[in-house]
Amino acid sequence: METRSARSVAATVCLYTALVAVALIMVFPFLWMASTSLKSLGEAFEYPPAFFPKNPRWGNYERLFSTVPMTTFLLNSIKITGLTVVGLVISSAMAAFALAQLQFPGRRVVFMGTLGTLMVPYQVTLIPVFIMFQYLGWKNTHYPLWVPAFFGSAFGVFLLRQFFLGVPRELYEAALVDGCSPGGILFRIYLPLAKPAIATLAVFTFMNSWNDLLNPLIYIDTMEKMPLTAGLSFLQAQHGSNWPLMMAGAMVSIIPILVIFIVAQRSFIEGIATSGLK
Amino acid sequence: MIDREGPLARTDRLWGLLLSAPYIFGLVVFALGPIVFSWSMCFFAWDNITPPRFVGLDNWTRLFGDALFRKACWNTLYFVLGSVPLGVALSLLLAVLVNRQVKGIGVFRMLYFTPVVTSTVAVALVWTWFYDSNYGVLNYLLDQGARLLGLDPPKPMAWLNNPTTAMPAIIAMSVWKGLGYNMVIFLAALQGVPKHLYEAAELDGASSVGRFLHVTLPSISPVTFFVVIVSLASGFQVFDQVYIMAREGRPADSTLTIVYYLYRHAFQYLEMGYASTIGTALFAIILAVTLVQLYGQKRWVHY
Known part of the structure; x- marks a missing residue:
């Protein structure tokens, strides 16, 4: 009896040692980011490096906000990502509902087009879409970064369609008999039913849009229009050796998404978990 | 009806x-x-200013003779082969590690997932600082670790400025960043393996390693397949970390990837036709790899 419990204690200790060791590896870069962001320039270039700044220099953050328009970057990111998530979820849900539940001409062709698009890497469409937006005079505006979302995405339509297929058509027909329009049925019955799938799509869209570097890089030329990723890249180009300043910038860029992640971690993790089970 | x-x-x-x-x-x-x-x-030359000019197969002959494009292909392949198998194996290992009901496991899962939600730009910056040749904490940790083990401390390395270590350094960062993502997918798969399969294996006297090899791995193989396909496709499209950690593919083009090469031709050299050809070639490569996977899956994926 005793050896058994001793063995299980040993196993538990081993388990937690492993868990903590991995956690250290996963989290250390963020701790190092935070620590460097509070160091003076001289302290950052000390060797051997100190893990804690002697006296935290919160002034680095003040300097960051006066060096580059960090607040503008942040607001641009919020605006672009917010519009992208809302637009993509709504228009993908509309098309997915139509494809899953309604008989209309061209339905099969649209679905085939969706599957085909899923196979093509986005770099193939990058250049033609860039040229198109340039002709529309949308270079150096936010439009190219969020307007396409309002026309749905193949991934979103595919994901939600699979979910809507599981809803019996009788439900739709019954609501129709009760005098609800198909549009009303989508927003009042199907969307609430599809909350888990919508959460998955919203999480993916949010992460992709918030963290996107390539598109802002090719469309945005002026600092006032940049979202956080492009802003950080700009900061790196301008102040490449001022590590405390850059780490402060990186901190500011990850804090909003970390807060949202901690608050909504269940949706994040479950959303991604289900994407693999399709 | x-x-x-x-x-x-x-x-x-x-x-x-x-x-x-x-x-x-x-x-x-x-x-x-x-x-x-x-x-x-792909059949036009276009500088995005003057009208496009038809050039037939010129872009393609140029692409096949382009030593730098070949280099970019090799680098990309190096990145994919370095990051995908390692990333898939480690994330499965992590999923097994966190697939148990013990106190605080939720916190650990969350911590492991954190790199996934943060932008590649932000984490690539801190890893660049990490790898710094003179003041980087990695060299310091290696030095201290070697002393602790009584070994000769290694010479400080210029990780990102050395053509042999630059790509591995970027691969290490990418594996670290992607672990949590695949871990979560594997975790869901592990929890879906029917319990009675394990019980039957245990009755047959299978060891825990045996159960993992003969019950777990076959049961989750469809998910492993999904993870491999997605990781391969996104691996071939690597851009952000290369852009931040190794501007201009330095050192000595050792980190120049296909998408970076496309970006350079389209948006720095304004060669829209040639860049489209690179994009089409990338699509063909990803398609070929996916088809090979789809074909090969019969041998190891069990539905």
């Missing part, structure tokens, strides 16, 4: 078209149209 001529069919038609209209428009304007346009552009 729905009566084709009835009011129900008419409602279906009307609302079906109405609700999918924005998406159909987007599909044509942002996806299918550009794909066709991109393929046609």
Whole structure:
């Protein structure tokens, strides 16, 4: 009896040692980011490096906000990502509902087009879409970064369609008999039913849009229009050796998404978990 | 069945078209149209200022003779082969580690997932600082670790400025960043393995390693397949970390990847036709790899 419990204690200790060791590896870069962001320039270039700044220099953050328009970057990111998530979820849900539940001409062709698009890497469409937006005079505006979302995405339509297929058509027909329009049925019955799938799509869209570097890089030329990723890249180009300043910038860029992640971690993790089970 | 001529069919038609209209428009304007346009552009030279000029197969002959493109292909392949198998294996290992009901496990899962949600730009910056040759904490940790083990401390390395270590350094960062993502997918798969399979294996006297090899791995193979396909496709598209950690593919083009090469030709050299050709080649490579996977899956994926 005793050896058994001793063995299980040993196993538990081993388990937690492993868990903590991995956690250290996963989290250390963020701790190092935070620590460097509070160091003076001289302290950052000390060797051997100190893990804690002697006296935290919160002034680095003040300097960051006066060096580059960090607040503008942040607001641009919020605006672009917010519009992208809302637009993509709504228009993908509309098309997915139509494809899953309604008989209309061209339905099969649209679905085939969706599957085909899923196979093509986005770099193939990058250049033609860039040229198109340039002709529309949308270079150096936010439009190219969020307007396409309002026309749905193949991934979103595919994901939600699979979910809507599981809803019996009788439900739709019954609501129709009760005098609800198909549009009303989508927003009042199907969307609430599809909350888990919508959460998955919203999480993916949010992460992709918030963290996107390539598109802002090719469309945005002026600092006032940049979202956080492009802003950080700009900061790196301008102040490449001022590590405390850059780490402060990186901190500011990850804090909003970390807060949202901690608050909504269940949706994040479950959303991604289900994407693999399709 | 729905009566084709009835009011129900008419409602279906009307609302079906109405609700999918924005998406159909987007599909044509942002996806299918550009794909066709991109393929046609492979046969044109265009600087994005003067009108496009038809050049036949020139872009393709240039691509096949382009030593730098070949280099970019090798680098990309190096990145994919370095990051995908390692990333898939480690994330499965992590999933097994966190697949148990013990106190605080939720916190650990969350911590492991954190790199996934943060932007590649932000974490690539801190890893660049990490790898710094003079003041980087990595060299310091290696030095201290070696002393602790009584070994000769290694010479400080210029990780990102050395052609042999730059790509491995970027691979290490990418594996670290992606672990949590695949871990979560594997975790869901592990929890879906029927319990009775383990019980039967245990009755047959299978060890825990045996159970993992003969029960767990086959049971989760469809998910492993999904993870491999997605990781391969995104591996071939690597851009962000290369852009931040190794501007201009330095050192000595050792980190120049296909997408970076495309970006350079399209948006720095303004060679839209040639860049489209690179994009089409990338698509062909990803398609070929995916097809090989689809074909090969019969041998190891059990549905």
